[in-house]
Amino acid sequence: MTKNRLLNIAITICKIIKLIYILSFILTTVIFIHIQIDREAYNDIKINYTGTPTTFSIGLNKSYSDKWKDPYNEVYVLEKLTTTTIYLIYFKFTCIFILLFLSIKEFQNIIQSVKRLDTFRLNNILSFRQIGKYSILYFILTLLYFILSFNNTLYFGQGGFSQTSISFTPLLFALISFILAEIFKEGNKLQQENELTV
Amino acid sequence: MPIVINLDVMLAKRKMRSKELAEIIGITTANLSILKSGKAKAVRFSTLEAICKALECQPADILEYIEE
Numbered sequence: 001m002t003k004n005r006l007l008n009i010a011i012t013i014c015k016i017i018k019l020i021y022i023l024s025f026i027l028t029t030v031i032f033i034h035i036q037i038d039r040e041a042y043n044d045i046k047i048n049y050t051g052t053p054t055t056f057s058i059g060l061n062k063s064y065s066d067k068w069k070d071p072y073n074e075v076y077v078l079e080k081l082t083t084t085t086i087y088l089i090y091f092k093f094t095c096i097f098i099l100l101f102l103s104i105k106e107f108q109n110i111i112q113s114v115k116r117l118d119t120f121r122l123n124n125i126l127s128f129r130q131i132g133k134y135s136i137l138y139f140i141l142t143l144l145y146f147i148l149s150f151n152n153t154l155y156f157g158q159g160g161f162s163q164t165s166i167s168f169t170p171l172l173f174a175l176i177s178f179i180l181a182e183i184f185k186e187g188n189k190l191q192q193e194n195e196l197t198v
Numbered sequence: 199m200p201i202v203i204n205l206d207v208m209l210a211k212r213k214m215r216s217k218e219l220a221e222i223i224g225i226t227t228a229n230l231s232i233l234k235s236g237k238a239k240a241v242r243f244s245t246l247e248a249i250c251k252a253l254e255c256q257p258a259d260i261l262e263y264i265e266e
Contacts, residue, residue, distance in 0.1 A: 192239070193239045193240065196232060196237060196238050196239040196240070197238065197239060197240040197241070197242065198225060198229045198230070198232060198233045198238045198240075198241050198242065198245050
């Protein structure tokens with residue numbers, strides 16, 4: 001199976017995704033630092049509010065303005081974004097990047113072991129459990145931000161709006177990962193029995 | 199495990215070496231070592247048959263049940 005094209009493609013995709021995450025993280029960090037040094041550079045960036053709820057999630061969209069204007073028609077300038085909001089957003093993105101990067105890394109390890117015909121090894125069981133744990137952490141993070149955003153998520157000088165949602169997809173991923181870990185555990189047991197049959 | 203493998207005893211009785219037996223029955227010395235050390239989880243009937251044939255003995259001469 002060392003020349004399996006599908007597995008090779010999957011490994012390449014994993015590597016590309018990992019690279020994209022690293023670049024995105026670097027870019028986010030650069031923007032995070034730059035927005036604090038030179039806020040006026042973001043004068044032209046305006047945010048138009050669009051409250052489109054996501055699927056398979058509990059969504060919360062709210063908008064308000066200090067001046068009693070129609071909040072939905074308010075134009076928010078990125079320059080006026082508060083420091084707390086910037087830090088909160090950066091922290092969230094950092095955590096998400098790290099969790100997704102680690103999950104992809106574990107998944108890549110699993111695919112590589114399948115390629116080496118070493119599918120039901122103990123490390124794969126641990127990798128699936130790790131992916132499950134990362135998914136739960138991801139869910140907790142989104143949940144935390146959902147709770148926090150009852151006050152505000154994006155708070156600008158003239159008002160603010162929040163558009164957050166709890167996505168249940170990470171929980172589904174966690175469940176699938178833990179089930180796969182159990183399947184691989186059973187596979188590992190059978191493999192050991194097969195190896196120890198004389 | 200309450201099943202004890204007395205292969206060492208039979209080999210000594212027949213004055214045969216492990217390597218020799220492994221070659222006759224067609225398994226690797228590593229697998230024979232697993233069998234001798236009691237680490238094996240299962241023994242195939244074909245392997246048992248080959249061992250009995252090579253050592254001119256009965257399965258009961260190799261396998262023994264000892265209550266724990």
